[in-house]
Amino acid sequence: MKKAIYPGSFDPVTFGHLDIIERAADLFDEFIIAVLINSQKNALFSADERVSMIEELTKEMGNVRVRTFEGLTIDLAKEVGANVLVRGLRAVTDFDYELQIAQTNKVQYPQLETVFLTTSLAYSYLSSTIVREFASHGGDISNFVPESIIPLIENKYQYR
Numbered sequence: 001m002k003k004a005i006y007p008g009s010f011d012p013v014t015f016g017h018l019d020i021i022e023r024a025a026d027l028f029d030e031f032i033i034a035v036l037i038n039s040q041k042n043a044l045f046s047a048d049e050r051v052s053m054i055e056e057l058t059k060e061m062g063n064v065r066v067r068t069f070e071g072l073t074i075d076l077a078k079e080v081g082a083n084v085l086v087r088g089l090r091a092v093t094d095f096d097y098e099l100q101i102a103q104t105n106k107v108q109y110p111q112l113e114t115v116f117l118t119t120s121l122a123y124s125y126l127s128s129t130i131v132r133e134f135a136s137h138g139g140d141i142s143n144f145v146p147e148s149i150i151p152l153i154e155n156k157y158q159y160r
């Protein structure tokens with residue numbers, strides 16, 4: 001059975017993430033989206049809020065699960081019995097860092113294979129940081145995230 005994990009911050013989830021999720025989930029029997037609980041980063045959404053948003057957006061996808069995790073990705077892979085780690089690549093700027101992490105993980109846990117999916121052209125510019133930046137200035141984020149989560153994002157900035 002091919003079980004994959006797709007770890008990330010997803011703060012918030014974007015069309016870029018959802019594109020990778022839709023394309024990657026088809027390749028595996030089970031696909032686990034793992035939301036990082038990162039206490040150092042000043043996150044916009046709590047990990048639980050991020051999980052609920054992604055759950056709602058992927059509820060029609062039968063083999064997709066969403067959960068939080070803390071610590072090392074290889075420990076998560078061991079815990080859930082995943083053999084593949086999925087990451088998305090947007091541009092060469094992602095490559096150096098991702099290659100280093102993938103190679104480190106391979107040394108530390110050879111049973112886990114890292115698989116990269118390249119971004120769809122339409123989303124190569126898109127990141128959660130861009131979404132937060134636009135939303136914080138009251139900009140239109142409808143090209144970046146699904147309509148259903150726009151009010152949740154805007155709400156966060158209204159009370160800051």
Ligand code: ADP
Nearest residue numbers: 007008009010016017087088089119123126127
């Ligand atoms: P992290 O903080 O781990 O980079 P992110 O939420 O920023 O978490 O991203 C999670 C994963 O999704 C990463 O592999 C990232 O490269 C990928 N990703 C983010 N945005 C896009 C996009 N627009 N197109 C393709 N992959 C993306």
